Amino acid sequence: MAATVPFNGLADSGTKLIKEVAASSSATVSFIHGTSDVVFDSTFDVYEFHFINIHPATNDVEFGFKATSNGSDFGISTTATFNFSYQAEGGSNSSTYGYNDTYDSHGNTGLVNMLHSVGNGNDECCGGRLRIYNPSSTTFVKHFDSRISNLHQADLIQEANSCGYVNTTSAITGLQFAMSSGNIDSGTIKLIGYRT
Numbered sequence: 001m002a003a004t005v006p007f008n009g010l011a012d013s014g015t016k017l018i019k020e021v022a023a024s025s026s027a028t029v030s031f032i033h034g035t036s037d038v039v040f041d042s043t044f045d046v047y048e049f050h051f052i053n054i055h056p057a058t059n060d061v062e063f064g065f066k067a068t069s070n071g072s073d074f075g076i077s078t079t080a081t082f083n084f085s086y087q088a089e090g091g092s093n094s095s096t097y098g099y100n101d102t103y104d105s106h107g108n109t110g111l112v113n114m115l116h117s118v119g120n121g122n123d124e125c126c127g128g129r130l131r132i133y134n135p136s137s138t139t140f141v142k143h144f145d146s147r148i149s150n151l152h153q154a155d156l157i158q159e160a161n162s163c164g165y166v167n168t169t170s171a172i173t174g175l176q177f178a179m180s181s182g183n184i185d186s187g188t189i190k191l192i193g194y195r196t
Contacts, residue, residue, distance in 0.1 A: 030074075041135075148161075
């Protein structure tokens with residue numbers, strides 16, 4: 001049996017950091033296959049985006065994504081469900097786990113929310129990850145899941161989880177990230193490829 005070799009380039013299995021983008025007063029951050037060294041095709045089985053210290057310019061906004069199959073038109077119909085838990089910063093034992101269908105996507109072509117209400121205070125931001133599975137498939141819809149931790153604008157720590165599918169059998173060639181209103185003031189998004 002052959003020894004496992006660390007991933008480097010296009011080995012049979014492993015992980016690779018594909019692209020890292022630092023946002024700075026950015027209306028959107030896009031990762032499109034074939035542009036700026038982005039790989040988003042059948043090279044990897046799973047693609048994962050990591051969000052690090054994503055800070056909005058506007059208070060009380062959501063953070064989400066849209067998909068494209070041609071590299072320019074973002075907003076493929078997407079269906080997703082969303083749940084959350086939170087704990088008050090002040091230690092008042094005000095904690096909740098819940099489901100709010102307001103944040104679900106029902107064949108939505110707009111921004112697919114991955115969290116509920118991040119603040120724009122100096123210490124407020126969000127972090128987490130989004131995974132999308134086999135985006136190059138031309139047979140099946142494209143499943144995804146996300147898990148985000150954010151400092152809610154009402155001084156709550158919130159964990160938000162979502163999952164769903166981008167409803168197309170065409171290959172997805174990229175994702176675009178944005179706030180529901182205003183710019184991404186700062187933060188880093190990393191694209192990682194996994195081959196199993």
